[in-house]
Amino acid sequence: MRTVRWGEVLKRVDGGALWSDLEAICALGGRFAGTESEVLARDFLAGRLAEACGAAPVAHAVEYQGWTRGEATLEIAGGRTLFCVALVRSPATPPGGLEAEVVDLGRGEAADFERCAAAIPGRIVLVRHEYMFAAGTVHRRRKYAWAMERGAAGFLIASHLPGELPVTGSSGAEPGRGIPAAGVSAETARHLNGENGSNPRIRLRIASEAGPACTENLILDLPGRGPGRVVLAAHIDGHHLAQSAMDNASGLAAALAVAGALAPCCERLERGLRIALFSIEEWALAGSRHYVEGLGPEERAAIDLVLNLDSVAGSPRLTALTSGFEGVERFVLETAGAAGLELRAHRPLMANSDHYNFAVHGIPALRLVAGFDEPSSNLKYVLTPADTLDKIRPEELEGAALLAATLALRACATPELALR
Ligand SMILES: [Zn+2]
Numbered sequence: 001m002r003t004v005r006w007g008e009v010l011k012r013v014d015g016g017a018l019w020s021d022l023e024a025i026c027a028l029g030g031r032f033a034g035t036e037s038e039v040l041a042r043d044f045l046a047g048r049l050a051e052a053c054g055a056a057p058v059a060h061a062v063e064y065q066g067w068t069r070g071e072a073t074l075e076i077a078g079g080r081t082l083f084c085v086a087l088v089r090s091p092a093t094p095p096g097g098l099e100a101e102v103v104d105l106g107r108g109e110a111a112d113f114e115r116c117a118a119a120i121p122g123r124i125v126l127v128r129h130e131y132m133f134a135a136g137t138v139h140r141r142r143k144y145a146w147a148m149e150r151g152a153a154g155f156l157i158a159s160h161l162p163g164e165l166p167v168t169g170s171s172g173a174e175p176g177r178g179i180p181a182a183g184v185s186a187e188t189a190r191h192l193n194g195e196n197g198s199n200p201r202i203r204l205r206i207a208s209e210a211g212p213a214c215t216e217n218l219i220l221d222l223p224g225r226g227p228g229r230v231v232l233a234a235h236i237d238g239h240h241l242a243q244s245a246m247d248n249a250s251g252l253a254a255a256l257a258v259a260g261a262l263a264p265c266c267e268r269l270e271r272g273l274r275i276a277l278f279s280i281e282e283w284a285l286a287g288s289r290h291y292v293e294g295l296g297p298e299e300r301a302a303i304d305l306v307l308n309l310d311s312v313a314g315s316p317r318l319t320a321l322t323s324g325f326e327g328v329e330r331f332v333l334e335t336a337g338a339a340g341l342e343l344r345a346h347r348p349l350m351a352n353s354d355h356y357n358f359a360v361h362g363i364p365a366l367r368l369v370a371g372f373d374e375p376s377s378n379l380k381y382v383l384t385p386a387d388t389l390d391k392i393r394p395e396e397l398e399g400a401a402l403l404a405a406t407l408a409l410r411a412c413a414t415p416e417l418a419l420r
Contacts, residue, residue, distance in 0.1 A: 004265045006409060012261035013405050015398045021048060022253040022397060026243040026389045033237045033280045034066045034213055041236055042216060045252060045277055049220050052260030057220035057275065062290045064280055065089075065175055066213025069240065072182055074156075075203040076191050084182040085241065086206045087144075087157070087171035088282060091178045093206045098180055100124045100153045101199035102192045108143040108157075113150055121151035124204060126192055129157050129167040129183070131375040132382065133311070135346065141172035141284070148179055154204050155181040158189035165384040168239045170282055180206045183383075217287050218277040222263055228271030230411045232258055232404070233288065233308040233354050235281030238387075245389045246370070247382040251309035252277065254401040258309075261405050262412065269412040271304060278354050281310075288354035292361055305331075305411045305419055306365035308355035312400035313392040314378035315371035319344045321352075322366045323359035327419040332366065335410045341403050346372060364419035368404060370396065 024044060029037030042059075050056040072086040075097070103119045105112040108127025113120070125147045130137055140157055147155045159167045167183040182204065184192075194200040218236075221229070234251035238244025259275045266273050278287035292300070305328065312318065322329040322345050329345045336343035349359055350367070358365035371379035378391040411417060 002268065004268050004413065009261050009265055009409055010402060010405055013257050013401050015394060018253050018257045018397055018401055019394050021256050022249055022392065023389065025249040025252055026245050030240045030242055030244045031236060031238040032240040033215055033283060034068060035240070038215070038237055038279065042218060045236065046218055048256050049218065049259060049275060052256055053220060053222060053263035055220060055222070057218040059216040060219055060291065061214055061216055062280065062287050063212065063214050064283060064286055066211055068209045070207025070209065072206045074182065074184065077200060082188045082191060083166060084184045084188065085166045085168045086208055087169055087181040087183060089173045089178070090171050090181040090206055090208055091173055092208045093180045093204055097203040097205040098154050099201065099203045101201050102126050103199055104193055109138050110146065113146045117150055120147070122153050123199065124154035124156060124202065125152045126156045126158060126189060129159050131380055132352070133369055133372045133379050134375065135373060140169050144172045144181060152179060154179050156184055158184050159186045159384060161380060161384070162186055165386055167383050168241055169383050170284055172284065175210060180204055182206060215279040215287065217279060217291055220259070220275040222266040222273045224266050224269045224272035224412060226271055227302050228304045229274045229302050230271060230408055231274045231276050231303055231306040232408055233276045233278060233306060235278045235310060235354055237279045237282050239282065239383060241385045242387045243389060244387055246314040246379060246387050246391055247311040250311060250313035250392060250397055250400065253397060254309050254312050254404050257401040258405045258408050262408060266412065270415055271412050273408060273412055281354055285354055285357055288357045292357045300361055300363055303358070303363050304417045306355055306358045306363060307404060307407055308353055308365065308367045309404055310353040310367055310369060311379060311382060312368055312370050313396040315374055316396050316399060317342065317344070317374060318368055318370055318400060318403055319346055319372035320366045320368055321350050322347050323355060324349045325364045325419060328364045328366055331419055332407055335407055336403060339406045341406060343403060344372070362420065368400065370400065
């Protein structure tokens, strides 16, 4: 059997195709789950995977509690109406709106909730969005949960960036358990500060509908010589405010490029490559959770490594979030170093993308992400109307795809890969 020449494989990571795939995905919109944009993107990806790999992916149906966004507004004193964005899965307010006072908790970390505990019941709490790609981030869903636990009537999260950029994201509400939640711009938040520390009264109106829905994960299995697999993952869905270009059209385009580069040689490699394009990642990682929970013990044991590509452009600096697996960290740093590619690693398990669902089942898994601990990078625009194509430089995307292809190839080719 012909040996695999690594240089030839990596040469197939073609910058031109990468960029045209990225543009095509962005042109289909933000891919919010349950919208036509999501369906069109999935169809496009299935077609491109089949073209690039010579085999069509299988669609795995995932039933979930769907949610449709309606109008959302915020009315302040004097009847002035300001723009806000319902967070994903926010319950609707009563038709007349939710009228309550706002209590501004600043950033909204645990200590802020503690300090203002007496002022929270029955009020709408206001907290700040923060840079998500960092070790010390307090996730929006934690802030939301604290607000609920302390008896808040509603939840507002304000952008930390100037420029009329409201933020979106998941609320963490579940059917029957949630309070109305919306994102606002930094400028809007300024209208919510009462004079002399008073709590201004506002009326929050959110229309939304929930009901059973179905989406699909796309799985393409490219067998190798043995039973082992390397899973290359990226999430399809995004948000409605923009193109979700960095998060995660970048990961999808890179995954297509890696799949196309490795497909012709997979059967000659030690283990196969499985491309897994998940949906409803923005729904608390629901698509990948459904997939991992559906795997039997032998199937899980056969997965030697998961490479999750999520937000891999917007900065040229890439970090592997290695989910507590020391062996994974060593493997990726050695592999990148030997190839002369820059890569950093961050070891604690982070529940911020689909790799988490594999890692909690003991499957070695990492997320490749750009801009980690780099709050001034373009990744700061993720979840805002500014997550658009112009925030990505072609060389960033090429660098990410080349690194991902190098890691995937080495993982597929290495005879003994004991990363557990
Ligand atoms: Zn993402």
